[in-house]
Amino acid sequence: MTTTIRLLLADDQALVRGALSALLSLEPDLEVVAEVGTGEEAIEVARELRPDVALLDVEMPGMDGIAACAEVRAASPGTRVLIVTTFGRPGYLRRALQAGASGFVVKDTPASQLADAVRRVQQGLRVVDPALATDSLVSGESPLTxxxxxxxxxxxxxxxxxxxxxxxxxxxxxxxxxxxxxxxxxxxxxxxxxxxxxxxxxxx
The missing domain is CATH 1.10.10.10 (Winged helix-like DNA-binding domain superfamily/Winged helix DNA-binding domain)
Incomplete structure:
Protein backbone atom coordinates (compact mmCIF):
# COMPACT_ATOMS: atom_id res chain seq x y z
CA MET A 1 0.00 0.00 0.00
CA THR A 2 1.34 3.43 -1.00
CA THR A 3 1.90 5.90 1.80
CA THR A 4 0.29 9.27 1.19
CA ILE A 5 2.66 12.26 1.43
CA ARG A 6 0.91 15.21 3.11
CA LEU A 7 1.82 18.60 1.69
CA LEU A 8 1.69 22.22 2.84
CA LEU A 9 1.86 24.89 0.10
CA ALA A 10 2.92 28.47 0.90
CA ASP A 11 2.82 31.06 -1.90
CA ASP A 12 1.44 34.60 -1.78
CA GLN A 13 0.05 34.32 -5.32
CA ALA A 14 -3.31 32.53 -5.07
CA LEU A 15 -3.30 31.59 -8.75
CA VAL A 16 0.13 29.94 -8.55
CA ARG A 17 -0.76 28.26 -5.26
CA GLY A 18 -3.97 26.88 -6.74
CA ALA A 19 -2.21 25.62 -9.86
CA LEU A 20 0.48 23.87 -7.81
CA SER A 21 -2.18 22.32 -5.60
CA ALA A 22 -4.19 21.09 -8.58
CA LEU A 23 -1.15 19.57 -10.30
CA LEU A 24 0.23 17.84 -7.21
CA SER A 25 -3.20 16.56 -6.17
CA LEU A 26 -3.38 14.60 -9.44
CA GLU A 27 -0.64 12.34 -8.07
CA PRO A 28 -2.18 9.35 -6.24
CA ASP A 29 0.36 9.44 -3.40
CA LEU A 30 0.30 13.21 -2.76
CA GLU A 31 -2.29 15.09 -0.69
CA VAL A 32 -2.33 18.87 -0.21
CA VAL A 33 -3.53 19.36 3.38
CA ALA A 34 -3.14 23.16 3.55
CA GLU A 35 -2.53 26.21 1.36
CA VAL A 36 -1.33 29.51 2.86
CA GLY A 37 -0.11 32.87 1.56
CA THR A 38 2.58 33.91 4.07
CA GLY A 39 5.60 32.49 5.86
CA GLU A 40 4.01 33.19 9.24
CA GLU A 41 0.93 31.15 8.30
CA ALA A 42 3.15 28.32 7.08
CA ILE A 43 4.79 28.09 10.51
CA GLU A 44 1.44 27.97 12.32
CA VAL A 45 0.01 25.33 9.98
CA ALA A 46 3.20 23.25 10.14
CA ARG A 47 2.99 23.26 13.95
CA GLU A 48 -0.68 22.23 13.83
CA LEU A 49 -0.83 19.72 10.97
CA ARG A 50 2.74 18.34 10.89
CA PRO A 51 2.85 17.88 7.09
CA ASP A 52 5.47 15.59 5.55
CA VAL A 53 6.71 18.21 3.08
CA ALA A 54 6.27 22.01 2.99
CA LEU A 55 6.66 23.73 -0.39
CA LEU A 56 7.62 27.34 0.29
CA ASP A 57 7.89 30.23 -2.15
CA VAL A 58 10.88 32.52 -1.54
CA GLU A 59 9.31 35.94 -2.07
CA MET A 60 6.33 36.38 0.23
CA PRO A 61 5.19 39.47 2.17
CA GLY A 62 6.56 39.68 5.70
CA MET A 63 8.71 36.65 6.40
CA ASP A 64 10.15 35.21 3.18
CA GLY A 65 10.29 31.50 2.42
CA ILE A 66 13.93 31.10 3.38
CA ALA A 67 13.42 32.65 6.81
CA ALA A 68 10.21 30.64 7.21
CA CYS A 69 12.07 27.44 6.31
CA ALA A 70 14.08 27.40 9.52
CA GLU A 71 10.99 28.26 11.58
CA VAL A 72 8.88 25.54 9.93
CA ARG A 73 11.60 23.01 10.67
CA ALA A 74 11.67 24.14 14.30
CA ALA A 75 7.86 24.05 14.62
CA SER A 76 7.59 20.62 13.00
CA PRO A 77 10.96 18.80 12.96
CA GLY A 78 9.56 15.94 10.88
CA THR A 79 8.54 18.28 8.06
CA ARG A 80 10.97 18.56 5.17
CA VAL A 81 11.09 21.79 3.17
CA LEU A 82 11.21 22.16 -0.60
CA ILE A 83 11.75 25.73 -1.81
CA VAL A 84 9.82 26.37 -5.04
CA THR A 85 10.54 29.75 -6.59
CA THR A 86 10.28 31.89 -9.70
CA PHE A 87 13.65 33.39 -8.89
CA GLY A 88 16.48 30.97 -9.57
CA ARG A 89 19.21 32.96 -7.86
CA PRO A 90 22.37 31.20 -6.67
CA GLY A 91 22.47 33.13 -3.38
CA TYR A 92 18.92 32.01 -2.60
CA LEU A 93 19.95 28.39 -3.03
CA ARG A 94 22.88 28.70 -0.63
CA ARG A 95 20.78 30.53 1.99
CA ALA A 96 17.92 28.02 1.66
CA LEU A 97 20.21 25.05 2.24
CA GLN A 98 21.77 26.82 5.23
CA ALA A 99 18.25 27.35 6.62
CA GLY A 100 17.60 23.61 6.47
CA ALA A 101 15.79 23.20 3.15
CA SER A 102 15.99 19.72 1.62
CA GLY A 103 15.43 20.94 -1.91
CA PHE A 104 15.29 23.94 -4.21
CA VAL A 105 13.49 23.97 -7.58
CA VAL A 106 12.13 26.65 -9.89
CA LYS A 107 8.40 26.97 -10.61
CA ASP A 108 8.67 26.11 -14.29
CA THR A 109 9.82 22.60 -13.36
CA PRO A 110 7.51 20.10 -15.14
CA ALA A 111 4.76 18.75 -12.87
CA SER A 112 6.09 15.18 -12.98
CA GLN A 113 9.56 16.35 -11.94
CA LEU A 114 8.12 18.49 -9.14
CA ALA A 115 6.14 15.53 -7.80
CA ASP A 116 9.28 13.40 -7.99
CA ALA A 117 11.22 16.10 -6.12
CA VAL A 118 8.59 16.03 -3.36
CA ARG A 119 8.93 12.24 -3.06
CA ARG A 120 12.71 12.36 -2.93
CA VAL A 121 12.72 15.11 -0.31
CA GLN A 122 10.23 13.13 1.79
CA GLN A 123 12.61 10.14 1.62
CA GLY A 124 15.38 12.27 3.12
CA LEU A 125 17.21 13.02 -0.13
CA ARG A 126 18.38 16.45 -1.27
CA VAL A 127 16.99 17.82 -4.52
CA VAL A 128 18.55 20.86 -6.19
CA ASP A 129 17.92 22.31 -9.65
CA PRO A 130 21.13 21.33 -11.55
CA ALA A 131 21.55 24.68 -13.31
CA LEU A 132 21.20 26.52 -10.02
CA ALA A 133 23.71 24.25 -8.33
CA THR A 134 26.25 25.05 -11.06
CA ASP A 135 25.55 28.80 -10.87
CA SER A 136 25.91 28.71 -7.10
CA LEU A 137 29.36 27.15 -7.34
CA VAL A 138 30.40 29.74 -9.92
CA SER A 139 29.06 32.78 -8.05
CA GLY A 140 30.33 31.66 -4.65
CA GLU A 141 29.50 33.06 -1.24
CA SER A 142 28.14 36.56 -0.76
CA PRO A 143 31.04 38.98 -0.25
CA LEU A 144 28.87 41.18 1.99
CA THR A 145 29.01 41.23 5.76
Whole structure:
Protein backbone atom coordinates (compact mmCIF):
# COMPACT_ATOMS: atom_id res chain seq x y z
CA MET A 1 0.00 0.00 0.00
CA THR A 2 1.34 3.43 -1.00
CA THR A 3 1.90 5.90 1.80
CA THR A 4 0.29 9.27 1.19
CA ILE A 5 2.66 12.26 1.43
CA ARG A 6 0.91 15.21 3.11
CA LEU A 7 1.82 18.60 1.69
CA LEU A 8 1.69 22.22 2.84
CA LEU A 9 1.86 24.89 0.10
CA ALA A 10 2.92 28.47 0.90
CA ASP A 11 2.82 31.06 -1.90
CA ASP A 12 1.44 34.60 -1.78
CA GLN A 13 0.05 34.32 -5.32
CA ALA A 14 -3.31 32.53 -5.07
CA LEU A 15 -3.30 31.59 -8.75
CA VAL A 16 0.13 29.94 -8.55
CA ARG A 17 -0.76 28.26 -5.26
CA GLY A 18 -3.97 26.88 -6.74
CA ALA A 19 -2.21 25.62 -9.86
CA LEU A 20 0.48 23.87 -7.81
CA SER A 21 -2.18 22.32 -5.60
CA ALA A 22 -4.19 21.09 -8.58
CA LEU A 23 -1.15 19.57 -10.30
CA LEU A 24 0.23 17.84 -7.21
CA SER A 25 -3.20 16.56 -6.17
CA LEU A 26 -3.38 14.60 -9.44
CA GLU A 27 -0.64 12.34 -8.07
CA PRO A 28 -2.18 9.35 -6.24
CA ASP A 29 0.36 9.44 -3.40
CA LEU A 30 0.30 13.21 -2.76
CA GLU A 31 -2.29 15.09 -0.69
CA VAL A 32 -2.33 18.87 -0.21
CA VAL A 33 -3.53 19.36 3.38
CA ALA A 34 -3.14 23.16 3.55
CA GLU A 35 -2.53 26.21 1.36
CA VAL A 36 -1.33 29.51 2.86
CA GLY A 37 -0.11 32.87 1.56
CA THR A 38 2.58 33.91 4.07
CA GLY A 39 5.60 32.49 5.86
CA GLU A 40 4.01 33.19 9.24
CA GLU A 41 0.93 31.15 8.30
CA ALA A 42 3.15 28.32 7.08
CA ILE A 43 4.79 28.09 10.51
CA GLU A 44 1.44 27.97 12.32
CA VAL A 45 0.01 25.33 9.98
CA ALA A 46 3.20 23.25 10.14
CA ARG A 47 2.99 23.26 13.95
CA GLU A 48 -0.68 22.23 13.83
CA LEU A 49 -0.83 19.72 10.97
CA ARG A 50 2.74 18.34 10.89
CA PRO A 51 2.85 17.88 7.09
CA ASP A 52 5.47 15.59 5.55
CA VAL A 53 6.71 18.21 3.08
CA ALA A 54 6.27 22.01 2.99
CA LEU A 55 6.66 23.73 -0.39
CA LEU A 56 7.62 27.34 0.29
CA ASP A 57 7.89 30.23 -2.15
CA VAL A 58 10.88 32.52 -1.54
CA GLU A 59 9.31 35.94 -2.07
CA MET A 60 6.33 36.38 0.23
CA PRO A 61 5.19 39.47 2.17
CA GLY A 62 6.56 39.68 5.70
CA MET A 63 8.71 36.65 6.40
CA ASP A 64 10.15 35.21 3.18
CA GLY A 65 10.29 31.50 2.42
CA ILE A 66 13.93 31.10 3.38
CA ALA A 67 13.42 32.65 6.81
CA ALA A 68 10.21 30.64 7.21
CA CYS A 69 12.07 27.44 6.31
CA ALA A 70 14.08 27.40 9.52
CA GLU A 71 10.99 28.26 11.58
CA VAL A 72 8.88 25.54 9.93
CA ARG A 73 11.60 23.01 10.67
CA ALA A 74 11.67 24.14 14.30
CA ALA A 75 7.86 24.05 14.62
CA SER A 76 7.59 20.62 13.00
CA PRO A 77 10.96 18.80 12.96
CA GLY A 78 9.56 15.94 10.88
CA THR A 79 8.54 18.28 8.06
CA ARG A 80 10.97 18.56 5.17
CA VAL A 81 11.09 21.79 3.17
CA LEU A 82 11.21 22.16 -0.60
CA ILE A 83 11.75 25.73 -1.81
CA VAL A 84 9.82 26.37 -5.04
CA THR A 85 10.54 29.75 -6.59
CA THR A 86 10.28 31.89 -9.70
CA PHE A 87 13.65 33.39 -8.89
CA GLY A 88 16.48 30.97 -9.57
CA ARG A 89 19.21 32.96 -7.86
CA PRO A 90 22.37 31.20 -6.67
CA GLY A 91 22.47 33.13 -3.38
CA TYR A 92 18.92 32.01 -2.60
CA LEU A 93 19.95 28.39 -3.03
CA ARG A 94 22.88 28.70 -0.63
CA ARG A 95 20.78 30.53 1.99
CA ALA A 96 17.92 28.02 1.66
CA LEU A 97 20.21 25.05 2.24
CA GLN A 98 21.77 26.82 5.23
CA ALA A 99 18.25 27.35 6.62
CA GLY A 100 17.60 23.61 6.47
CA ALA A 101 15.79 23.20 3.15
CA SER A 102 15.99 19.72 1.62
CA GLY A 103 15.43 20.94 -1.91
CA PHE A 104 15.29 23.94 -4.21
CA VAL A 105 13.49 23.97 -7.58
CA VAL A 106 12.13 26.65 -9.89
CA LYS A 107 8.40 26.97 -10.61
CA ASP A 108 8.67 26.11 -14.29
CA THR A 109 9.82 22.60 -13.36
CA PRO A 110 7.51 20.10 -15.14
CA ALA A 111 4.76 18.75 -12.87
CA SER A 112 6.09 15.18 -12.98
CA GLN A 113 9.56 16.35 -11.94
CA LEU A 114 8.12 18.49 -9.14
CA ALA A 115 6.14 15.53 -7.80
CA ASP A 116 9.28 13.40 -7.99
CA ALA A 117 11.22 16.10 -6.12
CA VAL A 118 8.59 16.03 -3.36
CA ARG A 119 8.93 12.24 -3.06
CA ARG A 120 12.71 12.36 -2.93
CA VAL A 121 12.72 15.11 -0.31
CA GLN A 122 10.23 13.13 1.79
CA GLN A 123 12.61 10.14 1.62
CA GLY A 124 15.38 12.27 3.12
CA LEU A 125 17.21 13.02 -0.13
CA ARG A 126 18.38 16.45 -1.27
CA VAL A 127 16.99 17.82 -4.52
CA VAL A 128 18.55 20.86 -6.19
CA ASP A 129 17.92 22.31 -9.65
CA PRO A 130 21.13 21.33 -11.55
CA ALA A 131 21.55 24.68 -13.31
CA LEU A 132 21.20 26.52 -10.02
CA ALA A 133 23.71 24.25 -8.33
CA THR A 134 26.25 25.05 -11.06
CA ASP A 135 25.55 28.80 -10.87
CA SER A 136 25.91 28.71 -7.10
CA LEU A 137 29.36 27.15 -7.34
CA VAL A 138 30.40 29.74 -9.92
CA SER A 139 29.06 32.78 -8.05
CA GLY A 140 30.33 31.66 -4.65
CA GLU A 141 29.50 33.06 -1.24
CA SER A 142 28.14 36.56 -0.76
CA PRO A 143 31.04 38.98 -0.25
CA LEU A 144 28.87 41.18 1.99
CA THR A 145 29.01 41.23 5.76
CA UNK A 146 25.77 40.79 7.69
CA UNK A 147 25.64 44.55 8.40
CA UNK A 148 26.30 45.49 4.76
CA UNK A 149 23.49 43.13 3.76
CA UNK A 150 21.14 44.80 6.26
CA UNK A 151 22.03 48.25 4.95
CA UNK A 152 21.53 47.27 1.31
CA UNK A 153 18.19 45.65 2.15
CA UNK A 154 17.11 48.89 3.81
CA UNK A 155 18.40 50.86 0.80
CA UNK A 156 16.30 48.71 -1.54
CA UNK A 157 13.24 50.82 -0.74
CA UNK A 158 15.04 53.99 -1.81
CA UNK A 159 15.22 55.54 1.65
CA UNK A 160 17.70 58.28 2.53
CA UNK A 161 20.85 57.61 4.55
CA UNK A 162 19.09 59.20 7.53
CA UNK A 163 16.08 56.88 7.11
CA UNK A 164 18.29 53.80 6.84
CA UNK A 165 20.27 54.89 9.92
CA UNK A 166 17.06 55.36 11.91
CA UNK A 167 15.63 52.00 10.80
CA UNK A 168 18.79 50.09 11.72
CA UNK A 169 19.74 52.14 14.82
CA UNK A 170 23.06 53.15 13.29
CA UNK A 171 24.76 56.50 12.81
CA UNK A 172 24.57 58.08 9.36
CA UNK A 173 28.36 57.85 9.08
CA UNK A 174 28.27 54.12 9.75
CA UNK A 175 25.56 53.66 7.11
CA UNK A 176 27.63 55.60 4.57
CA UNK A 177 30.67 53.42 5.37
CA UNK A 178 28.68 50.20 4.92
CA UNK A 179 27.14 51.46 1.66
CA UNK A 180 30.57 52.46 0.35
CA UNK A 181 32.00 49.05 1.23
CA UNK A 182 29.05 47.20 -0.34
CA UNK A 183 29.36 49.27 -3.53
CA UNK A 184 33.04 48.34 -3.75
CA UNK A 185 32.46 44.64 -3.09
CA UNK A 186 29.70 44.32 -5.70
CA UNK A 187 31.66 46.29 -8.29
CA UNK A 188 28.80 48.76 -8.58
CA UNK A 189 29.07 52.47 -9.36
CA UNK A 190 26.41 53.58 -6.86
CA UNK A 191 24.16 52.20 -4.14
CA UNK A 192 21.18 51.60 -6.47
CA UNK A 193 23.34 49.47 -8.73
CA UNK A 194 24.78 47.68 -5.68
CA UNK A 195 21.26 46.78 -4.53
CA UNK A 196 20.35 45.50 -8.01
CA UNK A 197 23.53 43.39 -8.29
CA UNK A 198 23.26 41.96 -4.77
CA UNK A 199 19.55 41.25 -5.21
CA UNK A 200 20.18 39.58 -8.56
CA UNK A 201 22.66 37.21 -6.93
CA UNK A 202 20.24 36.41 -4.12
CA UNK A 203 22.48 37.94 -1.45
CA UNK A 204 19.77 40.13 0.09
Missing amino acids: ARETDVLRAARDGGSVAAIAAALFLSEGTVRNHLSSAIGKTGASNRTEAVILADGNGWL
